[in-house]
Amino acid sequence: MEEGFLREQRQMESDLNSDTSHKSSVDFLMNWFRKRSIFVLAYGTGCGAIEMPPTFTSRYDAERLGIRGAATPRQADVIIVSGYCSYKTLRRIIRTYEQMANPKYVLALGSCTINGGMYWDSYNTIKKLEDYIPVDMYVSGCMPRPESILEGFLALQKEIAEGKASSWQRYEENYAFYRKNQEKVLGKNVAPAYDADWYLYDGGLS
């Protein structure tokens, strides 16, 4: 089996010959553009953030897959929740996530985001990230190596190409569910409600 660069190259090219007749060409193009320019928010939570610099710099060079950093949430497509996530961090993550523009995706690294990991009985960390914000792709490991992170990104790109990655729509549709879970651990004062009411009707644009 091929390894390293060749394997990734093969994975990148794997969907070139896939059957796209069921999609309109506009959808196909839009998804293609989206998957080939993933801007990742420069934001690290927990220990997993240490694996991100090698992923994005020359050793593993994620930019050859169209993955690169973004400075602010408004410009970013993907937020990586890398590792354990305390309540205090969760508040910031929710706020950041809600500032990002659609379409937006969430990549969760490490066993801590999946089931709490080694902090499963800690008084100050969440156990399942998908209860609070929608997650597109989990990458397991403690910590996942840059290869695993790239693999996660490739899987995410595949989902984007197929139009399956739609977590932001899930968030909007099931907002009450997410908000309830957020309030359960953070108290009533989480963040401004996730809608445009305050902007459109509350003396903003009238």
Add this chain to the structure above:
Amino acid sequence: MNTLIRNRFGTDEIEVKRNDLSKVTVTKYRLFELIHLLVEQYGYTTLNAITCTDWIEEGHFAMTYILTIKDRKHTFMVQTMIGREEAQIDSLTTLFKQAEIMERDLHEMYGIDFPGNGNLVELSLENWVHTPPLRREFDTLAFVNELHDFREGRDDNMDVKAEMKRLRALKKAAKEAAAKKEASPAEEKEAQQESDDGK
């Protein structure tokens, strides 16, 4: 110096733990007098840490002030006991400015009050309303079970201990088999040698 402290503060024997580490236990009311003495007269100018141990069975917190001398060759641990209920001890900020953040930490994690410290706001927790988390009566598991539901394991997950036992047994069997294999050619060799000698 040790005799002086012993006579003046009426404490028990000063416990010499190592060449460079001593420990002394005093009452809450004479603690600051002793720390002053150590700082002013003997040059213990660095406050390394203020630690707290929760002795729930005895009903007290053991507060330990760890001081290091100027030339770094000796460390003094000054310990005092304070009651667990409405725990309170004066702030050390008048003597050491850096005690402020240590006391803030203890205030957050154990709920100890430090009169004289003007900055006892939350440090790493946020909007914490329960029992301070490092007190031993705080049941972490109950707290977690109340707020979170755990993800069920995979369908194909296995009992870790049983699996480890099984693997260990396999390894042992393989090792024995290998040892046997190794031994048997030797025996054959010996047997051959014997037969050669016989010839």
